[in-house]
Amino acid sequence: MKITAVHGSMRKGNTYALTKEILNRFSKTSDVEIIEICVADLNLPFCCSCHICFSKGEENCPHYDITHKVKDALANSDGVILSGTTYMWALNAAMKNFLDHFAYLFHRPEFFGKRGMIVATSAGTGEKNVAKYLKTVMGQWGINGAMIVTQNTKERKLMSNNAGLTAKYVKKIDNMAERFYSILKSKQQISPSLKNMAVHNSFRAMSLGEFAESKRDTQFWSREGFVDKSYPVKVGLFKSIIGTLVFSSVNNLAKFIGKSYIKN
Ligand SMILES: Cc1cc2nc3c(=O)[nH]c(=O)nc-3n(C[C@H](O)[C@H](O)[C@H](O)COP(=O)(O)O)c2cc1C
Incomplete structure (x- = not known):
C-alpha cells in the first residue's frame, strides 16, 4: 500500500514533526510505502488564474512540469495525508497555493476510494478551521471520512517532558496510525458527507x-x-x-x- 504525505508548511517545524511522528509508525510496517512531498521544495509559482485546467485540461497548466509529478503520486496512492499550518486562523498560503493547482479536481473528482488523513497545527487557535478546510478539499476530490489530527502549542507542551514524548501522547499517535492502517487495509467504502x-x-x-x-x-x-x-x-x-x-x-x-x- 502506498501513502503520499504532503508537508504543507514552508519549514520543517511543528506540522512536519507531527506528521513525521505518524509516518514513523507506518515505516515500521513492511507493506506500506511512504512518499513525502514538501511544498517548500516544489518551487511552485502561484496559480496564475488562467483557468486553463478547467477549460482545456490540467496538462495545459503552465506549472504542469511540477504538478503532474505530484498528481501522479497522489493518484497512485491508497492513502493521502495533507498537512497544513495556521496563519491568521486560516490555511497557510503555500499549502493553499499548492491546493489551488488541483482545483480542477473539484470539477473532475478522481480520488474515490482513497483514504485520507489531515494534520494541522497552530500556536493557539485556528488549527481546527484549517483541518476542516482540508477535509472539505479532500471530500471534493472524492476522499471521504478523512481522519483529523490537530495540535496547538499548549498541547505540544503537554505532550512532551524532559524524557521526550509522554507515554499518553505516544499511545494517542500509535492508536491514530493503527486506525488509519486498518482503514487502509479494509477496502470498505466510506460514505460522503x-x-x-x-x-x-x-x-x-x-x-x-x-x-x-x-x-x-x-x-x-x-x-x-x-x-x-x-x-x-x-x-x-x-x-x-x-x-x-x-x-x-x-x-x-x-x-x-x-x-x-x-x-x-
Ligand atoms: C504569519 C503567521 C500567522 C500565524 N497565525 C496564527 C494564528 O492565527 N493562530 C495561531 O494559533 N497561530 C498562528 N501562527 C503560529 C503557527 O500557526 C504555529 O506556530 C504553527 O505550529 C507553525 O507551524 P510550522 O512550525 O509547521 O511552520 C502564525 C504564524 C505565522 C508565521
Missing part, C-alpha cells in the same frame, strides 16, 4: 451538455460513468435521495438559465 454529496451532484448536473463549464468536464463525467449515479461509491437511501434532488434542481436551473440566456 451530505455537503460533499450535494456539491458532487451539483457538478454532476453542471457537467451535462451545453450547460457544462467545459467539454472537458462533460467528457470526464461521461467517460467515468458518473452521470448515471448519485455517487461513485455506495451510499445509503437518504443520501442518494438528497443527491438526486440536488442533481435535478441544478439541472433544471441550468436549463432555465440557458433558455433565458438564449432568448435574450
Whole structure:
C-alpha cells in the first residue's frame, strides 16, 4: 500500500514533526510505502488564474512540469495525508497555493476510494478551521471520512517532558496510525458527507451538455460513468435521495438559465 504525505508548511517545524511522528509508525510496517512531498521544495509559482485546467485540461497548466509529478503520486496512492499550518486562523498560503493547482479536481473528482488523513497545527487557535478546510478539499476530490489530527502549542507542551514524548501522547499517535492502517487495509467504502454529496451532484448536473463549464468536464463525467449515479461509491437511501434532488434542481436551473440566456 502506498501513502503520499504532503508537508504543507514552508519549514520543517511543528506540522512536519507531527506528521513525521505518524509516518514513523507506518515505516515500521513492511507493506506500506511512504512518499513525502514538501511544498517548500516544489518551487511552485502561484496559480496564475488562467483557468486553463478547467477549460482545456490540467496538462495545459503552465506549472504542469511540477504538478503532474505530484498528481501522479497522489493518484497512485491508497492513502493521502495533507498537512497544513495556521496563519491568521486560516490555511497557510503555500499549502493553499499548492491546493489551488488541483482545483480542477473539484470539477473532475478522481480520488474515490482513497483514504485520507489531515494534520494541522497552530500556536493557539485556528488549527481546527484549517483541518476542516482540508477535509472539505479532500471530500471534493472524492476522499471521504478523512481522519483529523490537530495540535496547538499548549498541547505540544503537554505532550512532551524532559524524557521526550509522554507515554499518553505516544499511545494517542500509535492508536491514530493503527486506525488509519486498518482503514487502509479494509477496502470498505466510506460514505460522503451530505455537503460533499450535494456539491458532487451539483457538478454532476453542471457537467451535462451545453450547460457544462467545459467539454472537458462533460467528457470526464461521461467517460467515468458518473452521470448515471448519485455517487461513485455506495451510499445509503437518504443520501442518494438528497443527491438526486440536488442533481435535478441544478439541472433544471441550468436549463432555465440557458433558455433565458438564449432568448435574450
Ligand atoms: C504569519 C503567521 C500567522 C500565524 N497565525 C496564527 C494564528 O492565527 N493562530 C495561531 O494559533 N497561530 C498562528 N501562527 C503560529 C503557527 O500557526 C504555529 O506556530 C504553527 O505550529 C507553525 O507551524 P510550522 O512550525 O509547521 O511552520 C502564525 C504564524 C505565522 C508565521
